[in-house]
Amino acid sequence: MKHLKMTTFLVAAMLATGAAAQQDGGRLDLIVQPEPPGLMLGLVQNGPTQMVAGQIYEGLLRYNTDLEPQPSLAKSWEIAEDGMTYTFHLNEGVTWHDGAPFSSADVVFTTKFLQDNHARFRAAFSHVESVEAPDANTVVIKMKEPYGPFINAFEAGSMPIVPAHIYEGTDYATNEMNATPIGTGPYKFVEWSKGSYIHLTKNEDYYIDGLPHIDDLYYRVVPDAASRAVAFETGEVSVLPGGAVENWDVKRLTEMDGVCSTSQGWEFFAPHAWMWLNNREGPTSDKRFRQAVMYALDREFVKDVVWNGFGTVPTGPVSSKTNFYTDDVPQYPHDPDKAKELLAEMGYDGTPVRVLPLPYGETWQRWAEAVKQNLEEVGIKVDIDSADVAGWNEKTANWDYDMAFTYLYQYGDPALGVARNYTADQIKKGSPWNNVEGYENPELDKKWAAAAIEPDNAKRQEMYTEIQQQIVEDVPVAWLLEIEFPTIYRCNVKNLITTGIGLNDGLRDAWIEQ
């Protein structure tokens, strides 16, 4: 007995976006920063690669800005009531960019391909029993156990569908077609002039009639932030992805005539910034000290001044944009007196703490300076460490810090992007990701594990609420900001951001007003 959870047809989506007014043609110049290391999305999944290759490759699903699944390569799907079977019905008449037909066999092959090359995919599919293709347009995934966040694991970055006819039986990493990626997406790869631009062109045979609208995409590589701002001002590029220019320039650029900006398009990632507080040693190993840090920080000030008002001050580990968020947790307003009390209570002896900023430019450096000032106001002596990217990786990976800035993505669900930062099995010396702070709470570990495989959403919410309340009380890390990276673009570029991953797959629907 199967329950039809959601079947959305493309027609409805087309009508909703107002197909009548759209114009075809034109060329769009965008910034990609930094230059991606490769474009084969199945092999490389870092940010810039996703941004460009997300137009070339597609996933089975897309997600709107409320993180609800939308059709992509799968035109419809069903989830069995017990959460044990997922059935995807694929679009018909889809071809790869080289003309070969796309079928369910490609999807099955992709699950094997990504097993070796995509850590996030591997984690999500560790709950999967089998992937089968009963016919050319149907894929059935059987689960080992119900896994709530599974339905969030199908966008182009999480599970890009790769062509079986090109990769089957070859050594994936050395396949020469990696340099000229073949996907099913709305744009085809044309040319990559290293250090200068990546050129994509319209896929005339795209399976959705009338899409895409734009003829050519040029992803431009400009290494200096100030030069990127100038390139936008002069009209050389029309789209600045989030984070492409320093925050201080955002205000100036958005105030120009004919310039629009939006903070949408990051909901799926929901970048969450915090400072790892070293739970193992030094003053930060004392819970009262960590709470004092939270009270000492003026997070609203940083949001308004360092981030120019973009972003939201978080209440805890889960972003307010991620599913199963709750604000029913202990609060830490800016309260220096309370911080001083806590420090006095624990008998803080004035041991200096080292703060390690993220070496990502001016914004992060200013942020560290503001934190230092806040902490010194309540009597905590602070030294700012300095490190380049390699040094930052090394220091955090080897736990050689007291407080270290970082930010990580949440991928729509606490089980995908949040739990990994607080469970003991994610403590790995040598890795600058996940539970670097060294927080160990066996009781919570069990709750995280149970919540991930709970099929009932209401019960999951209950469990995650409880987890959030306890963890916020413990302050394993100092949550600083739900980061918003505004995308800045010329207002004549329409329909640019329509999904929860924004520019990463948004060019399908974008068009330019002539």
Add this chain to the structure above:
Amino acid sequence: MSLWSRFATNRAAVAGLIVLIVVIIIAILAPVMFPKGPWAMVQRPFLAPFGTDGLPLGTDTLGRDVMAGLIYGARVSLLVGLVSTVMALLIGVPLGAVAGFYGGWVDEIAMRFTEFFQTIPNFALAIVLVAILEPSLTSITISIAIVSWPPVARLVRAEVMSVTRREYVDAARLAGLSNLHILTRQVLPNTVSPIIVMASLMVATAILLESSLSFLGLGDPNIMSWGYQIGAARTVIRSAWWLSFFPGVAIVLTVLALNLIGEGLNDALNPHLTRKGKS
């Protein structure tokens, strides 16, 4: 004419000296004038200069007092300038003196060693050293000293060579004085004036080097310096000109003052070289 009166005839040098003394006094009094330190966020960010009481030069990107930063920056600039120059002299003078005095293979070795450093561009070497040592006030000072000593060594060597050929040195030898005695008591004292002149210019160069390093983000992140102020203001130069303008003026004034003093000292210490047309 006394040294001072010869120096005082160069008005520009006197002006330079006055500026330098003012900078030194300000640097010493910084904690008295701004007890909260240069990092305190005292007001809204991006306040323009001359607009707010108590904030004559406005506030920076985080609402810190630009004036306070400028004054604390003076301490860093002067400290780095002086200490690194002294260190450079401590390396360069003995090496140059030994090379010039003994000549031969000692000279060869010392000069090849010096050239090794001279062939690497100053600033590039300083960047590499700071990056390796991790930016801190100590590592910056050491790096600047390491890139600044070779010209000192060469100057001292040339001076010592020329002095060593004078008759009184021959006389000293005939009198049976030891080499060390001749070098330290008879030769070196007669090379002091060009060294002093050079040192004053080296302080200026060191201040510029420190500022350049900080501008590139290789400064000590816990220390407010002029170069840091300009570097941090670079990204907002079009919306907040004053953040980079005033530290820039401070650097120009201090470096100019030191150069003028150097020139004045040169005139005062080498009266024979005094150019015509100057009063």
